[in-house]
Amino acid sequence: MSDANDDPQQRWQAAYDASKLRDVPFETMSGVPVDAVYGDGPYPGEYPFTRGIHASMYRSRLWTMRMFAGFGTAEDTNGRFKELLGAGGTGLSTAFDMPTLMGRDSDSPWSLGEVGRAGVAIDTLSDMEDLFADIDLAGVSTSMTINGPAATALAMYLSVAEKNGVARSQLGGTIQNDILKEYQAQKEYIYPPRPSMRIVTDMVRFTTAEMPRWNPVSISGYHIREAGATAAEELAFTLANGFAYVEAALAAGEDVDTFGKRLSFFFNSHSDFFEEIGKFRAARRIWARWMKERYGATDERAMLCRFHTQTAGVSLTAQQPEINIARVAIQALAGALGGTQSLHTDSYDEALALPSDKAARIALRTQQIVAHETGVVNVADPLGGAPFIEWMTDEMERQAEDVFAKLDDMGNGSILEGVYAGIENGYFVGEIADSAYRFEREVNAGRRIIVGVNGFTDGDDGEANLLRIDQATEDYQRKRLDTVKRERNQVAVDESLASLTAAATDTNTNLMPPIIEAVRTYATLEEVAMAMEQVFGTYVEKAIV
Amino acid sequence: MTDKTEQIRIVLAKLGLDGHDRGIKVVARMLRDAGMEVIYLGLRQTTDSIVAAVEQEDADVVGLSMHNAGHLTLAPAMVEALRQGDIDVPLIVGGIVPDADVEALEQAGVAAILGPGASAEEVVATVRSVVSEA
Numbered sequence: 188m189s190d191a192n193d194d195p196q197q198r199w200q201a202a203y204d205a206s207k208l209r210d211v212p213f214e215t216m217s218g219v220p221v222d223a224v225y226g227d228g229p230y231p232g233e234y235p236f237t238r239g240i241h242a243s244m245y246r247s248r249l250w251t252m253r254m255f256a257g258f259g260t261a262e263d264t265n266g267r268f269k270e271l272l273g274a275g276g277t278g279l280s281t282a283f284d285m286p287t288l289m290g291r292d293s294d295s296p297w298s299l300g301e302v303g304r305a306g307v308a309i310d311t312l313s314d315m316e317d318l319f320a321d322i323d324l325a326g327v328s329t330s331m332t333i334n335g336p337a338a339t340a341l342a343m344y345l346s347v348a349e350k351n352g353v354a355r356s357q358l359g360g361t362i363q364n365d366i367l368k369e370y371q372a373q374k375e376y377i378y379p380p381r382p383s384m385r386i387v388t389d390m391v392r393f394t395t396a397e398m399p400r401w402n403p404v405s406i407s408g409y410h411i412r413e414a415g416a417t418a419a420e421e422l423a424f425t426l427a428n429g430f431a432y433v434e435a436a437l438a439a440g441e442d443v444d445t446f447g448k449r450l451s452f453f454f455n456s457h458s459d460f461f462e463e464i465g466k467f468r469a470a471r472r473i474w475a476r477w478m479k480e481r482y483g484a485t486d487e488r489a490m491l492c493r494f495h496t497q498t499a500g501v502s503l504t505a506q507q508p509e510i511n512i513a514r515v516a517i518q519a520l521a522g523a524l525g526g527t528q529s530l531h532t533d534s535y536d537e538a539l540a541l542p543s544d545k546a547a548r549i550a551l552r553t554q555q556i557v558a559h560e561t562g563v564v565n566v567a568d569p570l571g572g573a574p575f576i577e578w579m580t581d582e583m584e585r586q587a588e589d590v591f592a593k594l595d596d597m598g599n600g601s602i603l604e605g606v607y608a609g610i611e612n613g614y615f616v617g618e619i620a621d622s623a624y625r626f627e628r629e630v631n632a633g634r635r636i637i638v639g640v641n642g643f644t645d646g647d648d649g650e651a652n653l654l655r656i657d658q659a660t661e662d663y664q665r666k667r668l669d670t671v672k673r674e675r676n677q678v679a680v681d682e683s684l685a686s687l688t689a690a691a692t693d694t695n696t697n698l699m700p701p702i703i704e705a706v707r708t709y710a711t712l713e714e715v716a717m718a719m720e721q722v723f724g725t726y727v728e729k730a731i732v
Numbered sequence: 733m734t735d736k737t738e739q740i741r742i743v744l745a746k747l748g749l750d751g752h753d754r755g756i757k758v759v760a761r762m763l764r765d766a767g768m769e770v771i772y773l774g775l776r777q778t779t780d781s782i783v784a785a786v787e788q789e790d791a792d793v794v795g796l797s798m799h800n801a802g803h804l805t806l807a808p809a810m811v812e813a814l815r816q817g818d819i820d821v822p823l824i825v826g827g828i829v830p831d832a833d834v835e836a837l838e839q840a841g842v843a844a845i846l847g848p849g850a851s852a853e854e855v856v857a858t859v860r861s862v863v864s865e866a
Contacts, residue, residue, distance in 0.1 A: 300805025374751030730774025
């Protein structure tokens with residue numbers, strides 16, 4: 188017995204034929220027509236999706252060119268957003284300043300010197316209104332890179348949209364909200380891991396029910412890698428965190444086929460070209476297999492490892508900064524060959540400061556060159572089947588599986604408990620610090636050459652024109668906050684915060700609705716954070732070298 | 733005058749909210765491997781907590797790592813806090829400090845600045861040199 192569905196190639200062909208294609212010639216620069224895929228199955232779009240999540244990949248849709256931006260005040264960043272959209276960017280990505288990421292207001296003593304410096308300062312709904320002023324929130328997809336206070340940021344975003352007549356169900360985008368990697372790498376946590384996981388799970392439940400186009404968690408290896416992890420550690424820790432979120436959502440009674448579709452990932456693209464491509468391919472294969480076999484997903488869309496990629500900030504050199512443009516181009520190409528769904532390309536001056544306008548534009552142009560000039564988008568998984576790529580993919584997978592086995596053991600059969608244990612016993616931070624130091628020693632010993640740093644050092648003609656955020660931003664933002672606090676209805680603020688604290692004590696209450704209520708009274712980010720901190724406590728990391 | 737034959741004791745810390753700790757941990761290991769006694773206080777320290785640690789540990793030098801562009805505010809605040817506490821130990825700042833800010837930090841009393849790409853030799857030599865000059 189045989190029909191079309193038994194033959195993988197015919198199955199792929201049927202899926203490809205059903206895809207809407209971009210109206211461009213799929214041929215080389217010299218006019219040679221090329222096929223949509225080469226080599227053997229499993230084909231792109233087919234379980235376990237090693238070769239890509241769609242049958243037609245970039246022939247249907249290029250990756251989203253999503254440039255991360257944020258600095259100074261909300262008005263400043265709003266201006267940058269409009270420039271990026273005007274320049275052909277297709278999604279927004281918001282960088283918040285350090286106080287905002289830590290749930291602190293601009294007038295907190297902790298915020299001294301940090302307001303608006305490394306991202307945009309958001310204290311109240313009023314700032315979020317300015318951040319997205321004159322931008323059609325039904326028409327863009329927005330990414331917000333925030334974790335500890337993610338629920339508050341999401342509440343503010345949907346409140347801005349609703350004030351402008353856009354329903355929450357229409358909103359498309361992603362909030363990073365990956366709290367586990369904060370304890371492992373980025374260190375922007377507020378509460379201890381378990382209450383933090385409750386917030387994440389509440390957000391997954393809330394968005395699954397009310398915001399079907401929203402990705403409630405972007406499970407992020409980026410920061411793990413930046414902190415010093417190897418490619419395989421980045422892959423393993425990230426996917427393990429993903430398994431932990433799945434286990435938490437399952438424990439809360441959610442349906443894996445429903446929330447599984449909304450989980451997305453965020454990886455780093457570093458300079459070792461084939462290792463990165465192997466990592467991306469392995470990520471898709473591992474995720475699909477675990478979702479299906481371990482967590483019982485039956486809908487293939489809940490098995491897809493959809494991911495955003497950012498080039499490796501840590502690879503950028505302060506020395507001869509212009510040569511970073513070449514590094515970024517190579518890393519961006521690896522992301523495209525790895526089948527990424529969206530891409531941020533770093534600006535050449537980012538080892539020194541936030542990107543200047545010119546550097547940000549060159550970075551966007553770099554990925555446009557990859558997309559429109561190189562031809563790599565014409566063929567899905569063009570490297571698939573090459574012995575080295577397949578070996579590298581297998582090797583990344585093997586190393587990751589070793590880590591999963593260790594975590595499974597640490598958690599007595601639960602990856603979630605294994606991840607908690609690894610946070611508590613210093614496993615993650617220890618492994619990452621060991622890898623960072625190993626790399627540094629190799630560079631120091633000259634066994635690895637970083638061009639411009641320990642080799643080929645002639646020609647460093649100093650720093651480009653850097654973006655400077657001056658102290659005036661901090662003073663201005665504090666005045667703004669003061670005005671909002673004076674003009675709001677304090678009774679409503681106090682009542683909403685009291686309700687939030689009460690909700691925090693009851694694990695059966697979803698925290699999102701009371702947080703939305705609180706931000707609408709113009710309660711500040713810090714006030715909302717403190718209302719929950721009273722119940723959840725704070726997290727202090729053990730200082731381990 | 734510090735006796736250079738004694739083991740140098742260095743307090744390392746992240747001051748304020750900045751969570752970028754890859755660099756300072758690498759530096760901590762470099763200095764430890766060079767035979768120094770490293771007291772790493774960790775993240776989210778205040779000028780007060782650092783002053784207290786320097787006193788308690790009888791440290792010879794303090795190293796702060798800064799990656800969030802807050803150095804022009806935070807480094808002078810640290811110098812001032814040490815001065816207020818009557819503690820005469822030099823402060824080294826590492827991390828991301830644009831060239832244009834180096835002079836301002838030196839004038840504010842920062843003893844040395846270590847930028848990205850500094851080798852282990854440079855890091856160790858800088859610590860030894862600021863301690864011997866103190």
